[in-house]
Amino acid sequence: MNDANSSMQLTRAADYAVRVMIHLVGRAGEGRVSLPTVAAATGAPESFLSKVLQALTRAGLLVSQRGQSGGFEVSPHGLKASMRDVIEAVDGPIHLNVCLTSGNACARQDWCPAHPVWVRAQEAMLAVLEAARIEELAFGEEKRKASSRSGFGLAGGIAVVPAGHACCRCGEVETR
Structure with a gap:
């Protein structure tokens, strides 16, 4: 394929x-x-x-x-x-398969062994997409760009700012 x-x-x-x-x-x-x-x-x-x-x-x-x-x-x-x-x-609405578009979209859905798998896959995908907030992605991307420009790294998606350096977002200085 x-x-x-x-x-x-x-x-x-x-x-x-x-x-x-x-x-x-x-x-x-x-x-x-x-x-x-x-x-x-x-x-x-x-x-x-x-x-x-x-x-x-x-x-x-x-x-x-x-x-x-x-x-x-x-x-x-x-x-x-x-x-x-x-x-x-x-x-428009996201559907993995035609059988998920409406109640009568597929005559096989009542007895099709694949239908429950399609339903679970659709629910999982929609849950992931719903949980991914654009605001979090935007500011996560901003942190990644700032860390690559400054030479500071990321640990688990969180900017690692060495002691004595200003935070990339708020300007506060870490004193540890």
Whole structure:
């Protein structure tokens, strides 16, 4: 089988949407960001990204403003979004198999031995995506970038700041 044609992959739009949200949540409070700036930061083509941004705006995760001082910024709802919220804003509800789309989507589901496995897999995936908060990902990414720039490391996802150095987020100096 060709891995590139796997039906169990997120769409490119969903991938870009997650990148956009992580970027914009990380910049929350800094004002609107233009389409070219978002495209450059996420590595997404502007023409495709404009459709993703429209979907995120329609879902209430972003706020957009047209005009010379226009751009995109995360909404209060978007600040609390999960990866599931973002993916479903762009692609609609997530279903691993057609038998999970509605009660009567598959005539075999009442007796199919695979159906309970699909149900458990779907529930597990949705739980993981729901638990992954964009805000946590954005600030985790910020910490990873700061640690790589400063030469400080990460231990278990937490920035390790040597004694006597200022914390990357709050500026406090560790004195231990």
